Amino acid sequence: xxSHHHTxxxxxxxxxxxxxxxxxxxxxxxTVIAGWSYTQLVGRLAxxxxxxxxxxxxxxxxxxxxxxxxxxxxxxxxxxxxxxxPPDAARCxxxxxxxxxxxxxxxxxxxxxxxxxxxxxxxxxxxxxxGRDDRVPTPLQSRLLGLAGKHDAAxxxxxxxxxxxxxxxxxxSLRAQAARRRTAEDRFACELQxxxxxxxxxxxxxxxxxxxxxxLR
Numbered sequence: 582x583x584s585h586h587h588t589x590x591x592x593x594x595x596x597x598x599x600x601x602x603x604x605x606x607x608x609x610x611x612t613v614i615a616g617w618s619y620t621q622l623v624g625r626l627a628x629x630x631x632x633x634x635x636x637x638x639x640x641x642x643x644x645x646x647x648x649x650x651x652x653x654x655x656x657x658x659x660x661x662x663x664x665x666x667p668p669d670a671a672r673c674x675x676x677x678x679x680x681x682x683x684x685x686x687x688x689x690x691x692x693x694x695x696x697x698x699x700x701x702x703x704x705x706x707x708x709x710x711x712g713r714d715d716r717v718p719t720p721l722q723s724r725l726l727g728l729a730g731k732h733d734a735a736x737x738x739x740x741x742x743x744x745x746x747x748x749x750x751x752x753x754s755l756r757a758q759a760a761r762r763r764t765a766e767d768r769f770a771c772e773l774q775x776x777x778x779x780x781x782x783x784x785x786x787x788x789x790x791x792x793x794x795x796x797l798r
Contacts, residue, residue, distance in 0.1 A: 617757075617773060617787040619647040619706060622735035625754040626726050629773065632743045636771040637759040638665065641708050641739060642673040643789065648735075649676055653705025656681045656698050658691045663710050688714040692721045695736065699728035710739040715749050722752045744776050754779045757787075 622644070631637040645655045659665045661684045671677055685691045688711040695707045711717070715738070729736050738749055744758040756777035773787040 617775075619644045619651065619653070619735060622737065622755065623705070623733050624730045624735070626722060626729065626736050626738070626749075626752055627755040627757070628738040628740060628748050628753050629757050629759050630740045630742050630744065630746070631759045632741065636761040637739050638669070638710070639673065639771050640759055640773060640787075640789065641710075641737060642670055642675060644706060644735070644737065645670070645680065645708065646674045648706040649679060651705070654679060654703060655706035655708065656683065656695075656704050657708045657710070658683045658685060658694050659710040660684070660691075660712055660714070661686060663712065665710060687711075688717050689721070692717045692725065696721065696724055696728065699725065699732060699734055699736070702732045704732075704734055706735045706737070708737045708739065712739070713741045715740045715742070717749055719750050719752070722750050726752050744774070748777060753777065 617640075629637045629640060645657070648655045657665065657680055659682065663684075665682070667677055667682070670680070683691075683694055685694060688709070691709045691711050695709055698704050698707055717738075725736050728734070738753075740749070748756040755775065757773040757775050760772045760774065771789045775783050775785050775787070777783050778785070
């Protein structure tokens with residue numbers, strides 16, 4: 582890998598006691614698919630969608646943390662009205678001093694900012710939290726994909742829509758639907774169901790166990 586120089590929502594989950602569990606599509610000889618990780622998303626456009634109570638930010642925080650552990654700077658681009666809460670990110674192990682946060686009015690602006698950041702070659706991961714506004718022109722998505730490949734970076738869109746809605750476009754290589762369910766009094770399973778994966782095919786899932794913040798316990 583190239584070295585880089587480098588609407589209000591329910592509370593997200595936090596804590597450092599994540600236990601990733603990934604499950605492959607049923608087969609005669611089931612295997613674990615290590616597909617939801619920063620390194621697996623490098624060079625790709627990925628999209629995580631949510632609808633109702635879910636935990637897309639928590640699952641994205643895990644990627645930012647992983648990228649930082651690999652020495653790859655990350656940036657977070659978010660709508661002005663986003664529920665992004667820096668202390669939650671810090672509780673997930675993220676170094677906030679090393680995470681530029683850019684607030685924008687709409688998805689198109691977010692994508693243009695991502696374009697500029699990727700062109701610098703200084704970032705290994707760009708997260709675009711665009712919510713319900715998923716109007717990112719295909720030519721701009723194409724530029725982002727090209728830059729992700731050129732600079733060995735991952736681009737992750739966070740959107741708000743049901744799984745049956747289409748992805749941002751044909752250039753999205755991986756699309757996942759986020760969900761959250763309580764497993765104990767203060768523990769929740771943050772799950773991803775993969776509905777589109779151009780490399781491995783859809784149908785696999787990913788799960789992390791997290792402690793809920795005070796408001797969810």
